[in-house]
Structures are given as structure tokens and as C-alpha cells.
Amino acid sequence: MPIDTMSTINDTYNDYQKGFGTEDSPNWRELAGKDARRIPATLLEENSPNLGSAKIPPGRYTSRDYHREEVEKVWKRTWQVVxxxxxxxxxxxxxxxxxxGMSFLIVRTEDNEFKGYWNVCLHRGRKLVDKSGCGAKGFRCAYHAWSWDLKGNLAYYPGKWDFPDVEAxxxxxxxxxxDTWxxxxxxxxxxxxKPLANHMGSMPKHFESWPLEKRHTLWHVQKRINANWKVGIExxxxxxxxxxxxxxxxxxxxEHGTxxxxxxxxxxxxSRLITPTAVPSDHSKEGTPLGAIADVWALLNGLRMDEANSLPEDIYDRATLAEWRRHSLGEMTKADYSDVPDAMMLDSIQYWLFPNFCPWFGEGLPLIYQFRPDADDPDTCFMDVWMLVRSPDEGPAPVAPEVIRLGPDDKFEPHIGAMGLIFDQDDFNMPQVQEGLKTWPGDPDGVTLARYQEMRVRFLHQILTRVMSTP
Ligand code: FES
Ligand SMILES: [Fe+2]
Incomplete structure (x- = not known):
């Protein structure tokens, strides 16, 4: 199958199976029905049309030609987080x-405005700035000293007399x-x-009840991964x-109740997923409802799983666990969580915005992911992860720490603790997926996706198909 031939989106809402719940392992809508607080209307929306079962051609992840076209049609034209x-x-x-393979320079000017520039010296093309930094008055090229101010005006170049064709x-x-959001x-x-607002559509409405601008960076890790950016985000x-x-x-x-x-x-x-958390999976052999509460409580306290048996007596179900979390997080961040529903205190809720931006939602997993091609190469990407915490209701937010930069063989866990183990587990698969896709035998003629549980992967490809076919 040609790389860019995929079935089109079928808008009709078809009745088909969308996950399942059991008595001990309810699906998310059953849990949401029991929440004592008001859940925002956008979170209760359900929008899962049947997107079909087309295969995804492996060349989308491995072909240099496809990658080059993606650079032109996606990466040179899309909104992306810096x-x-x-x-x-x-x-x-x-x-x-x-x-x-492109470099950009993003600057805060003296007027506290943001400016974005192609990071290249317009003399003979040296990359203008090698790495991020603070408090610059302007930018001087390390080759022949051509210099620009923060607003991007050419401020100085030696031997002016020799450049009759240069008008500053x-x-x-x-x-x-x-833009910012x-x-x-x-x-x-x-x-x-077109403006970022057009690109985001109604997604900002979903974040009104949990504003990301009222949060600050606890850590930001950037990791190079030997896999295509789509293998990463998927x-x-x-x-x-x-x-x-x-x-x-x-x-x-x-996970089956997502x-x-x-x-x-x-x-x-x-797109979005909402995974019930602090309830056991039906796939867990020993899981019990109380054990799930204890495990989440231990994790949130930075304890090992085997220390979960020290769960306090007044925490015995999701509601009491959520209440404990409101209180402990409130003390830690000096912010008020009294109106936040249990779902937004505990569950794993994650959005995706085309092409590569994944902000999580709620306190269950307050993370942000982004994946982007690294060099001009379909086989490598960067993963950015931010952990954001709510800023104090009053007073200034703490200053962001420096970015932690990891190479393909570095592990997350030594840098960010227990949560890093989960990333390391995900990361373990990615280069192997890339290798496997390059080995694809050609029959079946592409990657197979679950109709419901993998619908967001299919959706990404359907949107990508549309964007790639735009002249
Ligand atoms: S290339 Fe930058 S000053 Fe010459
Ligand atoms: Fe994972």
C-alpha cells in the first residue's frame, strides 16, 4: 500500500464495544458517576466514532522520503512547543x-515579549546561538562577529565598507x-x-477547569531516542x-476501562484518554480494590509498593484517598483543591494535540510530553517531559530548574525517581519497534491497530494523511 493511502474518517457514531468494566474494576464512566463533586462538562463528553481498521504502512516511520515530506508539510508549518x-x-x-535538522532561537525581549527566529547567522550561515542561556543583550556570531539585538535587528558587523550590498x-x-498558551x-x-488558536480549536475549553498557566515547572527532561517521533508518541x-x-x-x-x-x-x-486509577485491573491476578488504594497512596508518598501496607485506616476507598490527596497536595503547593473532583485528583487523563503535544490533565499524572524529529532522520527523535505543579494561590512561583538532557542510553529513573521507571519501561520498547518496522515482511501490508483502544493512534495517522496531502 502506498505510504499515504489510508481510509478517511468516518464521522458516523457507530455502536461498537468501547472497553469494559467489572464490579471491582469499573470503567471510567461508572467511576465518574459516583464522584461527589461536579465533573466539568468537557471531561464528561464522549466522542469515539468508529474510525475503521485500515493498516498503517511501516514506511511512515522508516522511509526517508516520507520523512522529508513530513519536514516540509508538518515541521516547517505546524505549531510546536518550545x-x-x-x-x-x-x-x-x-x-x-x-x-x-532545523534550529530556532526563542528570546524574551526587554519589553517582555517573546520572539522566535531561525537560528542562523545571515552572513555565511553559521548556527547563530549554540545553546540556551540567560540575560543576553544580543547575539554575536562566533565566526565573524555579526551581531543582532534581542529584537532581531542587525546591530553590528565589522568591515561595513566591504558590504555595499548589505542594508541593515x-x-x-x-x-x-x-504565541503562548x-x-x-x-x-x-x-x-x-494562521493563529495558534485556530490550530487548537476547542481544546483550550477543556483546560479552563485546570489551567496550565497556573502551574510551574518542577523538572524538564529532554531525551534523545533512537526511534521515529511517531513511534515515541504512540x-x-x-x-x-x-x-x-x-x-x-x-x-x-x-486500563481496560479507559x-x-x-x-x-x-x-x-x-484526542484524549481517561484511565481509571486507584482501582485494580481485571488483568491483575492479585489486585483488590483496597490494594489499589494502598498502592496509589504509597506511590504518591514516594514509598515502595511493599510499604503500601502502612496505609492509614481513614483511607479505604477512592473518595477518602482523593480527600487525603487534596489535603496533602494543598499543604505542599499552598493551593486550594476543595472543588476538584476525585477523577481530577486520581485518574490518568491525557490530551493530544496534532502533531506531537500531549498535556496531561488533573493531578493524577500532571505531566506534559512532546516528541519531535531530532536530526534530519526518521530514526531519531527527542522526547520532552515536563512535570508541572500548581503554583501557590498567592505569591510568586518558584524558578524553573535547568533542563536535564539525556542520551539514548541514559535512564530516567536516577533523575526523576519512581515515575522514571515507567518512562524507562516505555523507552525500552521504542528503539526495538523502530528496528522491527524496518524489518517488516510486507504481509500483512501494515501495522494492525485495535479499533477502540488504539483509536488515537489511528486518528493521528488520519490527520497526518490529511495534512500531508495539503499542497
Ligand atoms: S557566519 Fe556569522 S559572522 Fe560570518
Ligand atoms: Fe507506558
Whole structure:
């Protein structure tokens, strides 16, 4: 099958099986029905059309030609996250963002505005700035000293007499489009791109009840991975892999009761999963409802699983666990959680925005992921992960720490603790998936996806097909 031939989206809502729950391992909608607090209407929406069963051609992950076209049609034209605003808090602070062999420079100016530039010296093309930094007054190229101010104006070049063809006003750094949402700085290399708001559609409405701009960076890890960026992100778009990849989580994560939703709004495309947490999976041999509570409680306290038996007596179900979490998190972050429903205190809720941005939602897993091609190469990508915590209701938020940069063989766990084990388990598969896809025998003619549990992977490909076929 040609790489870009896929079935089109079928809008009709078909009645088909969408996961299951049991008495001890309910699905998410059953749990949500028991929540004592009001769950936001957007969280209760359900939008899971039958997207069909087309195979995904392996060449989408491995072909150089497909990758090159993706660079032109996606990476040079799409909105993508660079960093958090709190990672460049002062004028002159700047962040170097590399994607698919291109480099961009994002700057906070003296007027506290953000600017995005192609990170290249317009003299003879040296990369202008090698790495992120703080408090710059401007940027001087290390080769012949051509210099630009923070607003991108050419400020100085030696031997002016020798460049009769250079008019300073035409030699400003080439700008990208730039915008912010939820405390994130986004760029689009296409300076004439339509606004970020068009690209996000109604997704910001979903975050009104849990504003990301009221959070700050606890840590930010960037890891290079030897796999295509889609192999990377797809490892996080479904909970189906929990059974084999994260078996230790089955005692407290009912992955089969996950709700999956997709929203295709034309210009905007996003999706979501909601996984019941603090309930045992039906796939867990020894899991019990109380054991699930104890395991989540231990995890949240940074304890080992075998220390879960010290669970206090007044925590015995999801409601009491959520109440304990409201209280302990409230003390830790100096913020008020009294209105937050149990679902948003405990469950794993994650959104995806085309092409590569995954903000989680709620306190269950307050993470952000992004995947992007590293070099001009379909076989490598960068994963960015941020842990965001709610900022104090009053007073300034703490300053963001430096980015932790990891190579393909480095592990997450030594840097971020117990949660790192989960990433390391996911990461263990990715290079092997890439190798396997390169070995694909050709029959069947592509990768097979579950109709419901892997619908967000299929949705990504359907949107990608559309974007790639736009001239
Ligand atoms: S290449 Fe930058 S100053 Fe010459
Ligand atoms: Fe995983």
C-alpha cells in the first residue's frame, strides 16, 4: 500500500464495544458517576466514532522520503512547543529549539515579549546561538562577529565598507510565528501561519477547569531516542500496553476501562484518554480494590509498593484517598483543591494535540510530553517531559530548574525517581519497534491497530494523511 493511502474518517457514531468494566474494576464512566463533586462538562463528553481498521504502512516511520515530506508539510508549518515561559523568565533569556535538522532561537525581549527566529547567522550561515542561556543583550556570531539585538535587528558587523550590498534594515533575523498558551511558548516556523488558536480549536475549553498557566515547572527532561517521533508518541496514546509493558501498574490501573475520545474540527485535531486509577485491573491476578488504594497512596508518598501496607485506616476507598490527596497536595503547593473532583485528583487523563503535544490533565499524572524529529532522520527523535505543579494561590512561583538532557542510553529513573521507571519501561520498547518496522515482511501490508483502544493512534495517522496531502 502506498505510504499515504489510508481510509478517511468516518464521522458516523457507530455502536461498537468501547472497553469494559467489572464490579471491582469499573470503567471510567461508572467511576465518574459516583464522584461527589461536579465533573466539568468537557471531561464528561464522549466522542469515539468508529474510525475503521485500515493498516498503517511501516514506511511512515522508516522511509526517508516520507520523512522529508513530513519536514516540509508538518515541521516547517505546524505549531510546536518550545519551552515553558518560566524557563526564560528574564529579558535576554533564550532557548534554542532544534527540530528535524532545523534550529530556532526563542528570546524574551526587554519589553517582555517573546520572539522566535531561525537560528542562523545571515552572513555565511553559521548556527547563530549554540545553546540556551540567560540575560543576553544580543547575539554575536562566533565566526565573524555579526551581531543582532534581542529584537532581531542587525546591530553590528565589522568591515561595513566591504558590504555595499548589505542594508541593515533588510538583515533582521528571520522570524517565526510565536504565541503562548497555558504557560507554554509555541512557535510555527511559517511566519504567515494562521493563529495558534485556530490550530487548537476547542481544546483550550477543556483546560479552563485546570489551567496550565497556573502551574510551574518542577523538572524538564529532554531525551534523545533512537526511534521515529511517531513511534515515541504512540507509546503514550493508549493504555492497552500497560498489561505487558508496566505489569506492576495493573494492581492500581484499570486500563481496560479507559475512555478514548477524538475531536476532528478541521483546522484543529485533538484526542484524549481517561484511565481509571486507584482501582485494580481485571488483568491483575492479585489486585483488590483496597490494594489499589494502598498502592496509589504509597506511590504518591514516594514509598515502595511493599510499604503500601502502612496505609492509614481513614483511607479505604477512592473518595477518602482523593480527600487525603487534596489535603496533602494543598499543604505542599499552598493551593486550594476543595472543588476538584476525585477523577481530577486520581485518574490518568491525557490530551493530544496534532502533531506531537500531549498535556496531561488533573493531578493524577500532571505531566506534559512532546516528541519531535531530532536530526534530519526518521530514526531519531527527542522526547520532552515536563512535570508541572500548581503554583501557590498567592505569591510568586518558584524558578524553573535547568533542563536535564539525556542520551539514548541514559535512564530516567536516577533523575526523576519512581515515575522514571515507567518512562524507562516505555523507552525500552521504542528503539526495538523502530528496528522491527524496518524489518517488516510486507504481509500483512501494515501495522494492525485495535479499533477502540488504539483509536488515537489511528486518528493521528488520519490527520497526518490529511495534512500531508495539503499542497
Ligand atoms: S557566519 Fe556569522 S559572522 Fe560570518
Ligand atoms: Fe507506558
Amino acid at each position: 519551552c515553558r515561559e518560566d524557563e526564560i523568565p528574564n529579558p535576554g533569556d533564550h532557548f534554542v529549539y532544534d527540530v528535524a 534594515e533588510k538583515f533582521g533575523l528571520r522570524e517565526t510565528a510565536i 497555558g504557560g507554554f511558548i509555541f512557535i510555527n516556523p511559517d511566519a504567515n501561519a 507509546a503514550f496514546l493508549e493504555a492497552y500496553h500497560v498489561v505487558q509493558t508496566h505489569p506492576q501498574a495493573l494492581s492500581s490501573v484499570a 475512555q478514548y475520545d477524538v475531536w476532528d474540527e478541521g483546522e484543529a485535531a485533538f
